Amino acid sequence: MTIARTVLTIAALTLREASRRRVLLALAVLTVVLLALSGWGFSRLAAEAGDSTLTSGEARLTASILLNLVMFGFSLIAALGTAFLAGPTLSGETESGIALSVLARPIRRPAFLLGKWLGLVAFGSGFVVLAGLAQCVVVWATVGYWPPEPAAALALLAAQTVVLLTLAVLLSTAISPMASGVVAVGLFGTTWVAGVVGGLGASLGNDAIVRVGSVSRMLLPTDGLWRGAMHAFQDPSALVQFGAADVDAFPFLSTAPLTVTYLAWAALWVAMVWGLAAASFLRKDL
Amino acid sequence: MAADPTAVGTDAAPRAAALVVADLPSAPAVWCSGLRKRYGRRPAVDDVSLEVGRGEVVGLLGPNGAGKTTVIKMLLGLVHPDAGEVMLLGRPAADPAARARVGYLPELFRYQPWLSAAEVLALHVRLAGVGVPAQEQRACLSLVGLAERAADRVGGFSKGMQQRLGLAVALVARPELVILDEPTSALDPIGRVDVRDIVLELKSRAVAVLLNSHLIGEVERVCDRVVILDRGRLAASGTLAELLGQRELRLQLTDLSAAAQERLAATGKAEHAGDWVTVALPADGGDTAVPDLVRDLVALGARVHAVEPGRISLEDRLLGILREGHGDDR
Ligand SMILES: Nc1ncnc2c1ncn2[C@@H]1O[C@H](COP(=O)(O)OP(=O)(O)OP(=O)(O)O)[C@@H](O)[C@H]1O
C-alpha cells in the first residue's frame, strides 16, 4: 500500500521532471524536424513514382526502407533522450544532495528506484509511440503506405527504449550522470553496428562474423528488438523485391520476425538488470 | 531500556510488537549503540552511542571531519553502518516506517529545482504518508519566511532561501523528531534567530531535536544536552550543567591575610591577578558555597570589594575537551 504510493509519487515526479526540463523541448524540436523532413522526402517519392504508388512493388520497398530509416532516427532520439534523462535523475540527484531529504522519508530504496524507472519508461515509450505513430500517419498521407503490424512495431520500439533506459539506470547507480548517459548510448550504438556486421556475415556466409551479431544481440537486446520492429514496419513484399541474397547485409530491412523466446529473453534481461540496479542502489552510501 | 533487544535489527519483527514498542512513552526518540563506519582505511565513526529522549534537544558538536554528519546519515539509513544498532522513535531503523515522524535538514540542502517551494512541501508530505492540509503547509512556509515565494521555482532560490526551504521540509510532516545538520550555515543573522525560536518552539511542543552546529552560542542557548564527537569518537556528553559544572567565582579583595588565602585555597584552585582572585567552586558545593566563603573571608579580615560569578562558556569547555583529546598538540 505505502510502497505503491511511493512508486506512483516518484513516477509522477519523474514525469513532471521530464516535462519541465529542457529534454522535452529538445525532443519535441528534433521530432518535428524529423517528421517534416521525412514528410518532404516521402512526398518527393510520391511525385517521382507518379500515380502508380500503391501498385508498384519498387515504391513499397522504398517506402519500407525509408520508414525504417526514419524510425531508426526516432529510436536514436529516444535513446539519447532517456539515457540522458536517466543519468541526471538518479546519480545526479544523489550527487547534488536532492536524494538525501527524499530518501530520509519513510520509503524503501527499491520503491524509489521503481518509481523513477516507471516514470522514465512512461516518458520514453510515450515518446516513441507518439512520434512513431505520427511518422506512420505522415507516410500514409504522402505515399499511402501503412505498415502491416503498426501496433507490434511501436511496442517493440518502446521495448527497445525500455531496455536501454534500464541499462542507463543501472549505470547511473554506479557512475556519474554524464558518464552513464554516454556509456549507455555508446553500447546502444555498438550493438547496432555489431548487428549490421552480423548481417554482413550472413550474406557472406561467414558463421564467425554472424556470431558477432547474435552474441551482441543477447548481451544487449536493443538491436534484436529493433530488428523485430523493422520487420513489423516493412511491407512483406519488400524482401522479395530487394533480392534474397543481399538483404541480410542491408541494415534497414529485417529478414525475420522476432521469436517469442527472444522476447522472453529481453523481458528477463530487463528484470535482471533492474534487479542489479536495485541491489547497487540499495548498498549505496549517500 | 525500552528497546527490546530481540527486535533490534530484525526486519521481520512483527508490526504489532513494533507498534507496542513505539507507543511506550519511555522509548527514546533516537537510540544508537556502537555505530562504526570506515571509508577506505580511515575510520569516520568509531563506536558512537547516543540517545535523544522524547522532547529533548541535543546538540552535536565537534570539529570538522569529526563524523557528525556521518552519524546523522547512519541514523537516517542514508549511510550503512559497518556495525551498530539504531532505533528511531522506538522502532528499529531498518524499517523505513521508523522515519515516518522524522524531519531532516541535510548539511547539503538541495531540492528539486524544477518544482516550486509549495510543490516540494507537498511532495514530502505525500512521501511521509501524513495528511497535512495545504493551509498547514503554507503556514510552514511562512514560518521560515518563504510565504511570498511559495509558487516560485526552487531553482531560482538563493542559498539561504534553499536552507529555509529545507527547514520547512524538515518541519512539514508533523515530526516527533527533527534532525538538523548545520541548519544555519547559510542563514543571515535574522534567520539564525528564527532557527533558535523554531527549535525552542519544537521543544515546547515536546518534539525531540538533534542539532549539529558549529555555532556554540546557538547550541548553548537551546540544548538540554550536548554530545561532543572528535575524530569519530565520543569525546564527551552530558547536560549543559554537567559539562559546565565547574563554576567559578571572581572576587576583588584587599588586606588578604594568610589565613584568608588558605580559606580560598581550601575552596578550590585560586588564581591571583592583582586584587582579583578567580576561584573554582566545587560542583557539589550547593547554594551556600558563595555566601559561606564571603562570610569567612570577611571574618578573616579581608575587605571584599566585588563578587562576580564567573561563567565557563561551552566554547571554553569544548576547546578544553578537544585539546585534552589531542594531547595539547594543537
Ligand atoms: N563519502 C565519503 N567518502 C569518503 N570519506 C568520507 C565520506 N563522507 C565522510 N567521509 C570522511 O568521514 C569523516 C567524517 O566526515 P563527516 O562529514 O561526518 O564530518 P563532520 O563532523 O560532519 O564535519 P563538518 O563539521 O566539516 O561537517 C571525514 O574524515 C571524512 O573525510
Ligand SMILES: [Mg+2]
Ligand atoms: Mg558535517
